[in-house]
Amino acid sequence: MTTFTVPFDPEKPDLTDDTWTQNEIFLQVFNSGDGALFNSLYREDSISNFSGEPLTGEARLKFFQEFLANKPKLEAKVTHSYVAGDVALIGVEYAIDTTGPDGEPLRLEGNCTDVLVRVEDGRWLMAIDRPVAKSGLVA
Numbered sequence: 001m002t003t004f005t006v007p008f009d010p011e012k013p014d015l016t017d018d019t020w021t022q023n024e025i026f027l028q029v030f031n032s033g034d035g036a037l038f039n040s041l042y043r044e045d046s047i048s049n050f051s052g053e054p055l056t057g058e059a060r061l062k063f064f065q066e067f068l069a070n071k072p073k074l075e076a077k078v079t080h081s082y083v084a085g086d087v088a089l090i091g092v093e094y095a096i097d098t099t100g101p102d103g104e105p106l107r108l109e110g111n112c113t114d115v116l117v118r119v120e121d122g123r124w125l126m127a128i129d130r131p132v133a134k135s136g137l138v139a
Contacts, residue, residue: 013040014123015116017088019081022116022124030074035065041126043119048129072098079111086118087127094131110134 006024008014013029015022029038039061047054051063079091092112100106110133117127 010037010040012121012123013037013125015041015126016124017083017118019078019088019090022088022090023076023078023092027074027076030068031071033068033071035068036061038068039064042129043117043125043127046125046127046129048126050129050131070099072096076112088114088116088124090114090116108133108135 006021006028008025013025015025026041029041032038042048042060045056046060047056048060048063049055051067055063074094074096076092076094079093080089081091082089090113092114094108094110094112096108098106098108110131112129112131114126114130115128116124118124
């Protein structure tokens with residue numbers, strides 16, 4: 001069982017409207033290697049371009065499960081955050097240490113723009129995840 005330093009309910013995750021907490025929960029869940037849990041941080045209709053193409057629903061879940069199976073390590077630093085009502089715009093610089101298709105270590109780096117929304121039950125979830133890679137293969 002994975003222990004999280006910033007507690008949250010894995011059955012109904014909430015990224016919250018606090019930027020530091022959002023980032024910590026996102027990092028913890030990504031770094032857990034659990035693709036299904038990571039996907040639960042997203043609305044069903046959310047779009048993630050993490051794969052390099054826009055994915056939603058089952059295609060997004062499948063990609064996250066496959067990509068996170070190797071337990072890549074994500075580091076992320078928030079560069080800006082704006083909250084307006086039930087919508088948040090977050091900018092992040094990221095680096096991911098993983099393994100490339102050749103089995104060699106690979107570092108993916110770039111910037112990401114995220115849009116979070118407050119859903120009907122009050123939780124905050126990802127609506128748009130748009131990383132742009134400076135180096136590496138993904139996005």
